[in-house]
Amino acid sequence: MNEALKIQPEPILWANKGIVLARAGRYQDSLASCDKALILNPNDESSYYGKSCCYVLQGDIELTIENLQQAINLNPCRCRSEARTNPDFDSIRNDARFQALLQG
Numbered sequence: 001m002n003e004a005l006k007i008q009p010e011p012i013l014w015a016n017k018g019i020v021l022a023r024a025g026r027y028q029d030s031l032a033s034c035d036k037a038l039i040l041n042p043n044d045e046s047s048y049y050g051k052s053c054c055y056v057l058q059g060d061i062e063l064t065i066e067n068l069q070q071a072i073n074l075n076p077c078r079c080r081s082e083a084r085t086n087p088d089f090d091s092i093r094n095d096a097r098f099q100a101l102l103q104g
Contacts, residue, residue, distance in 0.1 A: 011037035015046035022054035023088070030054040045074035053088045064089075065097045072101055080104065 014037035021030035031054055037047035048071035055063040071079040080102050083089055092098045 011041040011044040012046045013037075014040065015044065015050040018047070018050035019053050019088075022050070022057050025057075027054055027058055043074055045071040045079055048074065049079055049082065052083075053086070056088055056092060059091070061092055061095065061097075064092065065095075065101065068098075068101055072104070076104060 014033050018030045018033035018037070021027075021033060031051060034047045034050040034054065037044050037050070041047075048067045052064045052067035052071060055061075055067060068079070068083060072083075083098075084102055089098065
């Protein structure tokens with residue numbers, strides 16, 4: 001993935017790297033990767049989605065909801081669909097705020 005980022009630094013690749021890093025417990029690196037994607041494209045929903053995955057894995061519900069809301073604002077269909085099945089969100093699946101984001 002690092003080689004791909006050198007050749008073609010696409011925001012989606014940085015965001016995906018962020019999700020992988022979050023799942024490996026490398027939260028600071030994860031957020032840095034997602035922030036790099038946002039520098040390349042401030043309207044990249046995958047970056048906000050990646051940040052929400054990182055925050056939920058850390059147990060920070062407020063920042064999870066905030067970033068997932070940003071992602072959904074930018075691409076509602078894709079982000080809602082992914083969040084419905086992404087196991088990263090299992091810990092907040094019954095949270096009323098999370099459920100409200102998935103409605104719409």
